[in-house]
Amino acid sequence: MAEPGTTADGRARVLADGKEIPLLGLGVWQVPDGRACEDAVRWALDAGYRHIDTAQAYRNERSVGRALRDSGVPRDEVFLTTKFFPGREDPEREAQRSLERLGVDYVDLYIIHWPQGGPTWAWDGMQRAHERGYARSIGVSNFDVAELGAVFGVAEVPPVVNQVQFSPFEFRRGLLAECERRNVALEAYSPLGTGRHLGDRQVAEIAERLGRTPAQVLIRWALQRGLVVLPKSTHRERIESNAQVFDFALTDEDMAALDGLDRTGGTDRAQEHAWW
Numbered sequence: 689m690a691e692p693g694t695t696a697d698g699r700a701r702v703l704a705d706g707k708e709i710p711l712l713g714l715g716v717w718q719v720p721d722g723r724a725c726e727d728a729v730r731w732a733l734d735a736g737y738r739h740i741d742t743a744q745a746y747r748n749e750r751s752v753g754r755a756l757r758d759s760g761v762p763r764d765e766v767f768l769t770t771k772f773f774p775g776r777e778d779p780e781r782e783a784q785r786s787l788e789r790l791g792v793d794y795v796d797l798y799i800i801h802w803p804q805g806g807p808t809w810a811w812d813g814m815q816r817a818h819e820r821g822y823a824r825s826i827g828v829s830n831f832d833v834a835e836l837g838a839v840f841g842v843a844e845v846p847p848v849v850n851q852v853q854f855s856p857f858e859f860r861r862g863l864l865a866e867c868e869r870r871n872v873a874l875e876a877y878s879p880l881g882t883g884r885h886l887g888d889r890q891v892a893e894i895a896e897r898l899g900r901t902p903a904q905v906l907i908r909w910a911l912q913r914g915l916v917v918l919p920k921s922t923h924r925e926r927i928e929s930n931a932q933v934f935d936f937a938l939t940d941e942d943m944a945a946l947d948g949l950d951r952t953g954g955t956d957r958a959q960e961h962a963w964w
Contacts, residue, residue: 693873693914699934701916703848704871707796707825710767711911712931713739715877715918721748724922729755731924733766735931741851741877741918743771743801744786753790769797771829771851772814774804774964779813783822798823799849800831804964807835808842815845825849829875833866833956840870849916851875852958856909856946857885862956864913875916879906882920890949894942907933909946 694701700708714732719725725748729740733755742752749770756766770786772779783798798817800810807828814826827849828839840846850867854860854876867874880886886902895902903919907930910917919930938946952960 698911701873701914703825703873704846705825705848707848708767709797709825709849709873709916710737710739711914711916712737712907712933713741713767713769713875713916713918714927715741715920716748716752717743717746717877717920719746719748719920719922721751725751726755726758727924728922728927730759731927732931733759733761735928737927737931738765739767739769739916741769741875742790744773744776744782745771745801749786749789750791753792757791763792767796768792769799770795771799771801772810773801774810779810780816780820780822781813783817783820787822794821795823797825797827797849799827799829799847799851802830802962802964803828803835807831807838811839811842815843818845827851827872829877830958830962832958833863835958836866836870836872846870847872849873849875850958851877851916851918853878854910854915855879855881855885855906856891856949857881857888857951859947859950859954860952860956860958861950861954863958866956873916875918876910877918879910879917879919888949890945894938894945898936898938900936901929903930904933904936905938905942905946908936908938909943912938912943 827847829851895905
């Protein structure tokens with residue numbers, strides 16, 4: 689059964705602009721440019737992923753592009769995201785450079801990586817990148833409730849995505865509620881806590897009972913909330929295992945137990961401590 693806002697097969701979400709975004713994606717944060725990144729992306733595409741998430745700041749767009757071309761998967765079947773590095777001046781120009789590095793004509797989603805310098809100054813350039821066809825959808829990342837509201841206050845084309853750190857342990861209820869109110873899809877990065885959450889006793893108990901891995905349980909929690917979820921791995925067997933999350937469901941009791949692991953107090957903030 690599909691969650692609200694998702695497609696009938698439960699594998700994608702319809703964004704506010706009508707585009708469809710696959711709920712499961714591969715994130716390549718901290719994956720070095722070169723063979724490691726190319727392998728991870730190729731293995732993910734082989735395993736059925738159709739959503740790859742990179743960024744200008746990751747410095748691995750060239751490898752993502754090479755892997756996509758070498759995979760044999762048609763470009764129009766892969767949802768490709770990159771992010772504007774807000775230390776630069778012009779999102780439109782930086783989008784062009786990203787397209788050159790990726791070797792593609794457009795990205796499916798282009799988002800401001802974090803609200804450095806304030807939440808609104810870059811939005812005009814994001815809209816220009818959208819208008820020029822460099823990006824089919826635009827959004828933000830690491831924006832809290834107030835910052836998201838500021839963008840809506842100036843936007844002609846509103847953001848359709850907010851990508852933030854999110855998991856049962858970082859269950860930012862206030863931020864999720866505001867995103868849902870504005871019909872902004874929340875994308876969960878670091879859903880496994882960069883590995884920290886995999887050893888939690890309660891997660892492990894649910895996984896053992898279901899015959900699943902702790903990672904699959906954490907990813908499934910996000911999917912059952914209708915979230916886009918971006919687990920990262922450079923190990924082929926884990927990439928493949930993380931994709932096996934559409935053939936089981938967590939019970940209401942399991943979901944409630946996982947909800948109770950939140951350490952943020954249900955915050956409306958995107959970050960406990962900004963790094964910029």
